[in-house]
Amino acid sequence: MRSRLRVGWAKRSVPTLQVLAAVLAAPLATAQPIEGKVQACAACHGENGIPPDKSWPVIWGQHQGYLYLQLRDFKSGTRKNDVMGPIAEKLERDEMLAIALYFSQKAWPNLRQARALDAVAAQASRTNASVGCTGCHQAGYQGEGTQPRLAGQSADYILKSMMDFRTRRRGNNPGMSDLMNATSEDDLKALAAYLAGS
Amino acid sequence: MYGFKRTAVSAVALSAAMVSFGGAQEIKQVTGETAKAVNVPPVTQRMLDRADRDTKNFLHTNGDYRQQRFYPNAQINTGNVKRLHPAWIFQTEVKESMETSPIVVNGVMYVTTSFSHVYALDAKTGAELWHYKHAMGPITTYCCGPNNRGVEVFEDKVFLATLDAKLVALDAKTGKVVWQSAIADPELGYSETMAPTVVKGKVLVGTNGGEYGIRGFVKAYDAKDGKLIWTFDTTPENSVGVWAEKDATGRDMHRNIAAEKEQLAKSGDPYKTLGGGVWQNPAVDLATNRIYFMVGNPSPDLDGALRPGDNLYTDSLVSVDLDTGKYVCHFQYIAHDVWDLDAVSPAVLVDVKDKSGKVIPGVIHAGKTGHVYVHDRKDCSLIRFSQAMVPQENMWTLPTAQGARMLPGANGGVEWSPIAVDPELGVSYAINLHQPMTYHVESSAYPQGKLWLGGAFKVIPSEQQSGNITAVDYNTGKIRWQVKTPQPMIGGILATAGGLVFAGEGNGRFRAYDSRNGKVLWTFNAGAGVNAPPSSYAVDGKQYVVVAAGGNVQLDYKRGNNIIAFTLD
Numbered sequence: 101m102r103s104r105l106r107v108g109w110a111k112r113s114v115p116t117l118q119v120l121a122a123v124l125a126a127p128l129a130t131a132q133p134i135e136g137k138v139q140a141c142a143a144c145h146g147e148n149g150i151p152p153d154k155s156w157p158v159i160w161g162q163h164q165g166y167l168y169l170q171l172r173d174f175k176s177g178t179r180k181n182d183v184m185g186p187i188a189e190k191l192e193r194d195e196m197l198a199i200a201l202y203f204s205q206k207a208w209p210n211l212r213q214a215r216a217l218d219a220v221a222a223q224a225s226r227t228n229a230s231v232g233c234t235g236c237h238q239a240g241y242q243g244e245g246t247q248p249r250l251a252g253q254s255a256d257y258i259l260k261s262m263m264d265f266r267t268r269r270r271g272n273n274p275g276m277s278d279l280m281n282a283t284s285e286d287d288l289k290a291l292a293a294y295l296a297g298s
Numbered sequence: 299m300y301g302f303k304r305t306a307v308s309a310v311a312l313s314a315a316m317v318s319f320g321g322a323q324e325i326k327q328v329t330g331e332t333a334k335a336v337n338v339p340p341v342t343q344r345m346l347d348r349a350d351r352d353t354k355n356f357l358h359t360n361g362d363y364r365q366q367r368f369y370p371n372a373q374i375n376t377g378n379v380k381r382l383h384p385a386w387i388f389q390t391e392v393k394e395s396m397e398t399s400p401i402v403v404n405g406v407m408y409v410t411t412s413f414s415h416v417y418a419l420d421a422k423t424g425a426e427l428w429h430y431k432h433a434m435g436p437i438t439t440y441c442c443g444p445n446n447r448g449v450e451v452f453e454d455k456v457f458l459a460t461l462d463a464k465l466v467a468l469d470a471k472t473g474k475v476v477w478q479s480a481i482a483d484p485e486l487g488y489s490e491t492m493a494p495t496v497v498k499g500k501v502l503v504g505t506n507g508g509e510y511g512i513r514g515f516v517k518a519y520d521a522k523d524g525k526l527i528w529t530f531d532t533t534p535e536n537s538v539g540v541w542a543e544k545d546a547t548g549r550d551m552h553r554n555i556a557a558e559k560e561q562l563a564k565s566g567d568p569y570k571t572l573g574g575g576v577w578q579n580p581a582v583d584l585a586t587n588r589i590y591f592m593v594g595n596p597s598p599d600l601d602g603a604l605r606p607g608d609n610l611y612t613d614s615l616v617s618v619d620l621d622t623g624k625y626v627c628h629f630q631y632i633a634h635d636v637w638d639l640d641a642v643s644p645a646v647l648v649d650v651k652d653k654s655g656k657v658i659p660g661v662i663h664a665g666k667t668g669h670v671y672v673h674d675r676k677d678c679s680l681i682r683f684s685q686a687m688v689p690q691e692n693m694w695t696l697p698t699a700q701g702a703r704m705l706p707g708a709n710g711g712v713e714w715s716p717i718a719v720d721p722e723l724g725v726s727y728a729i730n731l732h733q734p735m736t737y738h739v740e741s742s743a744y745p746q747g748k749l750w751l752g753g754a755f756k757v758i759p760s761e762q763q764s765g766n767i768t769a770v771d772y773n774t775g776k777i778r779w780q781v782k783t784p785q786p787m788i789g790g791i792l793a794t795a796g797g798l799v800f801a802g803e804g805n806g807r808f809r810a811y812d813s814r815n816g817k818v819l820w821t822f823n824a825g826a827g828v829n830a831p832p833s834s835y836a837v838d839g840k841q842y843v844v845v846a847a848g849g850n851v852q853l854d855y856k857r858g859n860n861i862i863a864f865t866l867d
Contacts, residue, residue, distance in 0.1 A: 169437075169748075230759055246438060246439055274740070274743075276749070278738065282756045
């Protein structure tokens with residue numbers, strides 16, 4: 101069900117998203133205080149930091165460096181998204197850094213996701229031992245700088261991201277794609293469940 | 299001459315006592331109701347030059363300019379080491395991977411933590427004197443944890459290289475920033491985790507980034523003001539080399555030279571994004587005014603298709619002139635490396651026997667391959683290589699899309715961990731990893747400041763991992779003794795004139811071994827991974843051994859935040 105929702109969202113909703121993107125991009129382009137610029141983000145990323153759609157990422161409390169790099173990559177087109185592309189296209193570097201800083205200073209929301217079962221957590225731990233996720237994402241998967249926090253991120257979004265890296269649909273980090281390709285789908289599902297409940 | 303004076307005085311008296319005397323400066327510290335004044339005399343070039351004979355201070359990350367990590371104080375020795383016990387434990391604010399080598403100057407200790415913090419501590423009591431918390435920029439790009447391996451002190455400044463690729467000079471008495479220079483742009487994949495080396499007014503620093511498509515370098519800055527003096531690019535504009543088909547030990551590396559030449563004609567020389575990080579400190583030969591350092595892997599690590607040629611000077615020992623940064627000589631261990639089995643552990647200068655048995659100035663390096671390589675310092679040429687310290691299987695099987703098994707795994711052998719030598723015994727001591735891995739290749743264009751491995755290394759979960767400490771006779775290449783450990787080892791080692799070597803493990807054990815035979819003489823459990831190089835020093839005539847216990851990101855060893863100093867009862 102979750103999987104169908106994710107794929108369906110991407111395939112079916114393009115015209116709607118393009119309209120949404122145009123609407124959201126307009127206020128961001130004009131000179132205004134940061135609060136005005138980020139207002140539009142709430143439509144997808146949540147008024148209170150909890151995205152209304154589980155396949156959209158939490159950005160409240162995410163690290164500034166990571167958020168900046170994603171905006172940069174949406175702008176350059178190395179990360180493709182029908183909503184974010186047009187929004188980022190109009191942003192200058194300083195604006196991206198300011199928006200990224202704004203959200204990084206918000207408190208990470210609690211999505212109230214279930215803690216993974218012991219067997220699933222053990223499988224996630226073995227996966228980490230094999231490909232070394234915490235080498236970049238840090239102890240407790242808290243991330244830092246340009247490495248995103250994964251702990252407590254939406255399960256659907258994490259799994260979608262890992263699978264998108266695997267298929268190279270998400271093309272802005274080939275190193276991640278290589279690591280995800282060296283990992284089985286079953287192990288990735290265990291990781292997503294573990295991370296979401298962390 | 300630079301005697302350490304620590305005087306307990308009242309807060310009132312202290313406020314009036316903030317003056318310098320005898321060329322020394324004072325540190326002011328107020329902890330609760332007590333106040334202390336600590337003399338910090340400037341570190342002179344003469345002190346740095348003579349660090350190998352200094353039984354009181356620990357002035358260089360690897361002991362002395364030759365990087366022998368042999369501490370000349372014998373007060374703690376094979377006969378009494380069983381009485382070693384903690385003198386104090388200092389807990390830092392940052393509980394994350396620790397790789398710092400404590401530096402000690404006249405009773406003041408300088409240590410660093412992950413995320414580029416620096417602490418000055420009273421080396422006798424562990425009391426905090428000051429704490430520098432680097433204001434990290436938003437962009438940090440690094441591969442193996444937010445580590446920092448320490449500082450160097452020269453004159454009245456403490457030098458630090460930071461995760462966001464800055465070189466910072468701090469006031470040794472207060473921890474305040476004196477100057478700061480941007481070394482490189484972190485958004486392009488540059489970061490710093492090494493301790494700088496300071497010599498003759500120059501601050502030398504390399505760079506991380508071999509996993510990011512950078513162009514590696516060693517840079518020299520003016521210690522007074524942070525101005526750049528010279529840059530040596532580790533990947534020259536002509537990085538093609540001689541199309542070497544065999545590694546330093548004579549084994550075929552299975553290169554497809556014809557395909558590489560075709561690619562070279564199409565894409566040109568890949569030097570601009572060829573990697574070649576310099577992770578560890580250069581050794582300094584004061585007699586010839588040359589420095590010797592190790593250059594790391596080519597980028598991307600596993601995919602050679604995009605980088606035709608030998609990829610000079612990656613995976614190499616390189617020597618340059620200290621004054622100018624001009625090339626002197628190099629020796630490449632693995633041309634066109636596609637396994638990340640590069641050269642990371644710092645170069646060590648020591649007299650060695652050449653092939654005819656004549657004693658000459660040498661330079662040795664312990665590789666990720668598991669060999670100790672012995673070179674002629676004059677021209678970098680290889681004299682011999684040691685027996686392998688770890689299992690080697692299927693070398694050099696090329697990485698595949700599905701993953702090809704080959705040993706050693708990509709972490710080594712010997713990782714960044716500095717080795718130690720006992721020049722009297724003619725022995726080097728190295729800590730090793732044994733991690734069976736598969737090597738996967740997948741080609742992709744450089745993603746602009748993102749991790750660029752060109753595939754993946756994957757630990758084989760069903761296969762047993764282990765570590766070892768290996769003593770190698772560098773004049774014969776034979777292993778003298780080896781002690782196995784239950785986990786792969788990373789962090790470094792210290793040898794002392796007391797006939798001891800000290801090394802830690804990921805499981806929290808910190809041990810002293812008899813340097814002649816590897817017998818375990820003392821064990822302490824630190825409660826977190828001991829994965830940092832130990833140091834030693836003396837205060838008020840009493841010798842100490844100190845080590846950080848903070849675990850390790852790369853091998854996911856239990857994290858901690860402890861600096862632990864030991865002394866005898």
